[in-house]
Structures are given as structure tokens and as C-alpha cells.
Amino acid sequence: MWKYILKRLLLLIFTLFLVITVTFFLMQIMPGTPFNNPKLTPEALAQLKTTYGLDLPLWQQYLNYLIGAAHGDFGTSFQYQNQPVSMLIGQRLPVSAQLGAQALVVGVIAGLFMGAASARNKNNKIDGTLGVISTLGISIPSFILGIVLVYVFGFKWPLFPVSGWGDSFSQTILPTIALAVSPAAVTTRFVRSEMIESLGSDYVQLAKAKGLSAKEIVNQHAYRNSMIPVLTLIGPMAAGLLTGSTLIEQIFSIPGIGQQFVLSIPSKDFPVIMGTTIVYSAMLMVMILITDILTAIIDPRVRLQ
Amino acid sequence: MSNPILKVENLHVNFNTYAGTVQAIRDVSFDLNEGETLAIVGESGSGKSVTTKTLMGLNAKNASIPDNSRLLFKDRNLLDLKESEWQSVRGNEIAMIFQDPMTSLDPTMKIGMQIAEPLIKHRQMKKEDALARALELMKGVGIPNAEGHINDYPHQWSGGMRQRAVVAIALAADPEILIADEPTTALDVTIQAQILNLMKDLQKETGSSIIFITHDLGVVAGMANRVAVMYAGKIVEYGTVDEIFFNPQHPYTWGLLNSMPTTDTQVGSLEAIPGTPPDLLMPPKGDAFASRNVYALAIDSKEEPPFFRVSDTHYAATWLLDERAPKVTPPLQIQKRWARWQEIQGQEA
Structure with a gap:
């Protein structure tokens, strides 16, 4: 087990190296320059390029970046002068990660309950209602939901604060809900179909023949078996949520990393693009690794090797 | 018992x-x-x-x-x-x-x-x-x-x-x-x-x-100990295991026993019951087995056979057991089984 995890972590570092390489050279293809202020004199531009090492040959820039990255130095932002990228991410990632984690927990737990309720009441009113709710949850974009929440709970009935971060927990409630709806809806649909399959299986027939009640069958047999495929869905979902949502962070004025990632692209802030890409890739791979470990814990047929 | x-x-x-x-x-x-x-x-x-x-x-x-x-x-x-x-x-x-x-x-x-x-x-x-x-x-x-x-x-x-x-x-x-x-x-x-x-x-x-x-x-x-033979949602014959195996009366039971290969079965001659079971959305009138039954009588397609008593433990639902029915000769395999039944009965008597 530990050997396997170590192997996966080494593989993760290698994959990150590939991600860095591909992203680095892709950025060079992007047209334009980070320094597009028309007031800049050619001398000043040359000065800037020297400061950021952009006058060096490409291979040397690449090598410098790799050596820096290996030492935990991801360069300095072009946009926010003198702000090291690692500091920028270090400040903003925890905010996004907390919001994402809250949304993930709320969304997945709600999805597990609603999916199971839907499957147990297959094709009746409860299932139909939950089906409509989850379809809406998947199809309504989170930013529209965010705006509706701001209007309803911030303006019409001002129950929760609608902007800011870090002052009180109540600030996190509306953005968490806005962000949790889509994962909850996706999880509901997925759990429903997996649970229906599980409830139709032979081992559930045998559990019925043992005299177990519907509730006991779901809790003791169906949930665990349905969770195995559901986990593969939750891994990438978690990576997406933890690395921030641009739109939700914008609506609720949350100083997260999602905004950073998007803004860095039009302004060609190379070090920030690189940094956030690395963070996202690393997060995705760690989540997939955690998913694999959890799958091996739940499903005895899976061996980690 | x-x-x-x-x-x-x-x-x-x-x-x-x-x-x-x-x-x-x-x-x-x-x-x-x-x-x-x-x-x-x-x-x-x-x-x-x-x-x-x-x-x-x-x-x-x-x-x-x-x-x-x-x-x-x-x-x-x-x-x-x-x-x-x-x-x-x-x-x-x-x-x-x-x-x-x-x-x-x-x-x-x-x-x-x-x-x-x-x-x-x-x-x-x-x-x-x-x-x-x-x-x-x-x-x-x-x-x-x-x-x-x-x-x-x-x-x-x-x-x-x-x-x-x-x-x-x-x-x-x-x-x-x-x-x-x-x-x-x-x-x-x-x-x-x-x-x-x-x-x-x-x-x-x-x-x-x-x-x-x-x-x-x-x-x-x-x-x-006992066997009940089912066909198209009904029991067509039941009796002790010996009665069913050696003194079968229902043509469907004959078919089932006949399609069981024995050491006598010649190479390449597996027996089967022709046709398929009836559609139970619309069960046929009369004896459900009639359409697959080479021994079927005219009454089979009109009226459902009741259970006829063969012994205290053995009953079969086929018109062939009615006293008015013509005597039919079952397949050879079944005749052999009947002969064996006579021997068993003889030994017991």
C-alpha cells in the first residue's frame, strides 16, 4: 500500500514535469506580449524583459523555470509587481479550497441522500420530483443561481451577507450553496442509477430473502456497492471545486484563486498561468490518487499495486 | 410423514x-x-x-x-x-x-x-x-x-x-x-x-x-421424495419420485423423461419436445400442452383436463386417463419405464 502510494507520488512529479513543459511551450505560441502598455519606451521594455529574464534564449528560460520550480520558486507575477507567484497562490488557494471543500461536502452528502431516495422510490412521485430538481441543478449555471441567491437571501430577506470572506462563517453560506448545487445534482443522478442497479442485483435478492428490511438492505449492502463507481466521479469533481470557481468568486467578492487563473491568461502573466496550471494538475492527480485509495478500501476486489 | x-x-x-x-x-x-x-x-x-x-x-x-x-x-x-x-x-x-x-x-x-x-x-x-x-x-x-x-x-x-x-x-x-x-x-x-x-x-x-x-x-x-411437474403455470402431474419416473402418465412428463439422455441413447439422437411453451398472456383453451402433444385428443383443445387419480399419491391432468379415451402406446423409452414399474410392483406384492 505505502509502496504503491510512493510510486504514484513519483509518477505525479513526473506528470507535473510534463505539464510544465507542455504549458511552457504552449504559452510561447500565444500571440502578444505581457507588456502591452503603449506608453512603454523601447528602452523600458528591454529593461523589463531583462528583469524577468525574457531576453534569454527560450531553452534557458525553460531551464531556469524548471530549476526554480524544483526549489519552490515559481517566479514573480508580471501583473502584481514583486509578488512571487507562490505567495499569490499561497494566499488565494486556501480561500478557494475552503469554499470548494464546503461545497463538495454539502453537494456529495445531499447527492447521496437524494440519489438513494430517488432509487428507492423508482418511478413514483418522489423519484419524479427529485429527477426534475436534479435536472434543474445540472442545467442552471452556478452564477445565475448565485445571483438569485444574492437577490433572495441578501436583498429580499437579508439573512446572509452577500460578499467578502474571512470575517464570519455566514459569509460562506450563500457561495457554498451556489457552488454545491451542481455537484449535488450530478451525484444524485449517478447515485440513483448505481443504486437502482444494485437494488436489482442477486445479492440484494438474497438480502431480501434473509428477511432484511428495505432500509437495512440499502444501508448494509446497496450503499457500499453503489459508492464504488460514484467515487470515480467525485475525484475530478473535488479537484474542480477545490481549485476555485471564477464566477462564484466574482459574484460574492471572494479573494480566491479561480479569478486569478482566468485574469492571468488575457494579461499573459506567464508565471501565474504556469503556477495555477501546476496547482490544478497537482490537485487533480492527488484527488484521483485519493479516489483510488478509497476505492481499494471500499471494494475488496481492487488491489493497489 | x-x-x-x-x-x-x-x-x-x-x-x-x-x-x-x-x-x-x-x-x-x-x-x-x-x-x-x-x-x-x-x-x-x-x-x-x-x-x-x-x-x-x-x-x-x-x-x-x-x-x-x-x-x-x-x-x-x-x-x-x-x-x-x-x-x-x-x-x-x-x-x-x-x-x-x-x-x-x-x-x-x-x-x-x-x-x-x-x-x-x-x-x-x-x-x-x-x-x-x-x-x-x-x-x-x-x-x-x-x-x-x-x-x-x-x-x-x-x-x-x-x-x-x-x-x-x-x-x-x-x-x-x-x-x-x-x-x-x-x-x-x-x-x-x-x-x-x-x-x-x-x-x-x-x-x-x-x-x-x-x-x-x-x-x-x-x-x-415427491415430484410435481409444472407446465404453463399449472401442475400437470404429481406423485412419488418412483411413480413419476417409472409410471408417468402425462404426455408432457413423457417428453421430459424422454429428453433426458441415458446410456441407451444413440449418438446424435437427442430427443426434444417439439414447439415452445404457450404465451401466458393468452393461455390456450383446453389443455395448454395440446399443441405440442402428438397424443393430443380432440377434447384437449376444447376442455381442460381435470386431475385423474392414478394412485393415492399420484395424479395426472390428462384426458388420456379418462375411461372413454383411446388406449395410446407411449414412446419406447416410457414403455421400458412402465415395464420396470411392473417389476417394482411385482417385487413389492
Whole structure:
């Protein structure tokens, strides 16, 4: 087990190296320059390029970046002068990660309950209602939901604060809900179909023949078996949520990393693009690794090797 | 011996589908005596599996059972039970052995725990006590080194071993009636014999009654005391195992026995019953078997045959037994069986 995890972590570092390489050279293809202020004199531009090492040959820039990255130095932002990228991410990632984690927990737990309720009441009113709710949850974009929440709970009935971060927990409630709806809806649909399959299986027939009640069958047999495929869905979902949502962070004025990632692209802030890409890739791979470990814990047929 | 523990009276089971009502069970009555093994035999779609599911209260939601149907067990009609009452019958008083051991066990639960579950549910045992009893049951069904395997998961076991676990689950709460739904169909022939012997031995120990569902007459001969032959949702002939094997009267039973290969069977000459069973959305008028029956009489397509008595224990629903019916000569194989029956009778007399 530990050997396997170590192997996966080494593989993760290698994959990150590939991600860095591909992203680095892709950025060079992007047209334009980070320094597009028309007031800049050619001398000043040359000065800037020297400061950021952009006058060096490409291979040397690449090598410098790799050596820096290996030492935990991801360069300095072009946009926010003198702000090291690692500091920028270090400040903003925890905010996004907390919001994402809250949304993930709320969304997945709600999805597990609603999916199971839907499957147990297959094709009746409860299932139909939950089906409509989850379809809406998947199809309504989170930013529209965010705006509706701001209007309803911030303006019409001002129950929760609608902007800011870090002052009180109540600030996190509306953005968490806005962000949790889509994962909850996706999880509901997925759990429903997996649970229906599980409830139709032979081992559930045998559990019925043992005299177990519907509730006991779901809790003791169906949930665990349905969770195995559901986990593969939750891994990438978690990576997406933890690395921030641009739109939700914008609506609720949350100083997260999602905004950073998007803004860095039009302004060609190379070090920030690189940094956030690395963070996202690393997060995705760690989540997939955690998913694999959890799958091996739940499903005895899976061996980690 | 003839002390019925379960009486099935006028059982009808209909399934309401979009295409119409499927009459899966059409007036089935039989008794199950204490300590005996009753085999229910028939081809696919004859209604034998629906019969067992009805006995467990596990029919699909679209099943409907008319009020005059009765399943009498311990002074009550099981068909009147609520779901919560059924739960205290299932796995406790009536238990079931399933067909396919490869899919019947929960892949994510330890086998010991799966055997312990009925004990925790019905005997209110603590988990440790139930697991201790599960270990005894595992030994009882012949699992070698049971201590070392109680924490195994199903995928670590072979099909034969898993079927032993399925038997142990059924036996856990010491049921009065055991329903075995083709328990050896999914197993190798050598393993089949082991499981059948195991069931016989366990029956001797526990004295439970067994309803044995199968389409394999070869298995019936070694297992059952009595046999009921089902066709198109009805019982067409029933009797003791010797009566069915050596003095069969219904042409369908003849067909079943004939299609069982013996050492006399010539190479390349497997017998089959021509045609397919009728569509139970619209059961035919008269004898449902008539269209596949070379011995069919004119009356078969008009009127359904009642049960004719062959002996006190042996009845068959075929017009051939009516005194007005012409005497027909059954297939050669059956004539040989009848001759053997005469010998047996002669020896007994």
C-alpha cells in the first residue's frame, strides 16, 4: 500500500514535469506580449524583459523555470509587481479550497441522500420530483443561481451577507450553496442509477430473502456497492471545486484563486498561468490518487499495486 | 410423514404488464410434508420460479394474487402478511438457496458477516455471537479451515465454495422450509453432486422440508421424495419420485423423461419436445400442452383436463386417463419405464 502510494507520488512529479513543459511551450505560441502598455519606451521594455529574464534564449528560460520550480520558486507575477507567484497562490488557494471543500461536502452528502431516495422510490412521485430538481441543478449555471441567491437571501430577506470572506462563517453560506448545487445534482443522478442497479442485483435478492428490511438492505449492502463507481466521479469533481470557481468568486467578492487563473491568461502573466496550471494538475492527480485509495478500501476486489 | 407443513391452495399469480395480464401461475395446489423434499420440475417459463418467489413474498410489484389463493403455513395465510410480517418469515421460517453463487453474495461484505446477518436479524444475536455461529455453520457446510476464511470476501472463493456459503446463509436461522431454486445449475457436475449430498445430509440433521426447483430430472431422482411437474403455470402431474419416473402418465412428463439422455441413447439422437411453451398472456383453451402433444385428443383443445387419480399419491391432468379415451402406446423409452414399474410392483406384492 505505502509502496504503491510512493510510486504514484513519483509518477505525479513526473506528470507535473510534463505539464510544465507542455504549458511552457504552449504559452510561447500565444500571440502578444505581457507588456502591452503603449506608453512603454523601447528602452523600458528591454529593461523589463531583462528583469524577468525574457531576453534569454527560450531553452534557458525553460531551464531556469524548471530549476526554480524544483526549489519552490515559481517566479514573480508580471501583473502584481514583486509578488512571487507562490505567495499569490499561497494566499488565494486556501480561500478557494475552503469554499470548494464546503461545497463538495454539502453537494456529495445531499447527492447521496437524494440519489438513494430517488432509487428507492423508482418511478413514483418522489423519484419524479427529485429527477426534475436534479435536472434543474445540472442545467442552471452556478452564477445565475448565485445571483438569485444574492437577490433572495441578501436583498429580499437579508439573512446572509452577500460578499467578502474571512470575517464570519455566514459569509460562506450563500457561495457554498451556489457552488454545491451542481455537484449535488450530478451525484444524485449517478447515485440513483448505481443504486437502482444494485437494488436489482442477486445479492440484494438474497438480502431480501434473509428477511432484511428495505432500509437495512440499502444501508448494509446497496450503499457500499453503489459508492464504488460514484467515487470515480467525485475525484475530478473535488479537484474542480477545490481549485476555485471564477464566477462564484466574482459574484460574492471572494479573494480566491479561480479569478486569478482566468485574469492571468488575457494579461499573459506567464508565471501565474504556469503556477495555477501546476496547482490544478497537482490537485487533480492527488484527488484521483485519493479516489483510488478509497476505492481499494471500499471494494475488496481492487488491489493497489 | 404425511403431515403437511405448508399447503398451497388455488394459487394464481398474474403479472400486469403493458402488453396485458400474464397468467404466470394458473391454479396451483400442493402440500409440502414435514421433512420431505418436493421437487417442482418444468422447463423455462413454466412458473416454477414464480411459485418460489410467491412463497418468499418476493414477487415483483406488478404481481397480483386473487383473494381465493392461499398459502397456509403454521395456521396463517402467508398471502395476508404485511411486508414487516414477511420479514420475520423470510430467512427465518422459510429460507431460500439461490441459483447463481457467483452473483448472490455481496462482493463488498465479508462472507462470515453475510452468514451472520440472518442471526443478527432474527435471533437478535450480538455481532460476535452471530459470527461465532457463522463459523460453526461454515464448518457444517464443509468449508475447510473455516477459521482462516471467515474474513474472506466472495471473490476469493470458487463457485462451489460460494454455493456452500449460500447454503449456510439459508440454514443460519434454522428454517422449517428451505426453497432451493436450481441450486446447482450454475455449478460444475462434480461440484453439483457435492452440494446435493450436502443438502441431503443437512436435511437429515435439521429435519427441514425442502422445495427443490429444477429443470434437471437427473438431479430430482437422487434428491426428491415427491415430484410435481409444472407446465404453463399449472401442475400437470404429481406423485412419488418412483411413480413419476417409472409410471408417468402425462404426455408432457413423457417428453421430459424422454429428453433426458441415458446410456441407451444413440449418438446424435437427442430427443426434444417439439414447439415452445404457450404465451401466458393468452393461455390456450383446453389443455395448454395440446399443441405440442402428438397424443393430443380432440377434447384437449376444447376442455381442460381435470386431475385423474392414478394412485393415492399420484395424479395426472390428462384426458388420456379418462375411461372413454383411446388406449395410446407411449414412446419406447416410457414403455421400458412402465415395464420396470411392473417389476417394482411385482417385487413389492
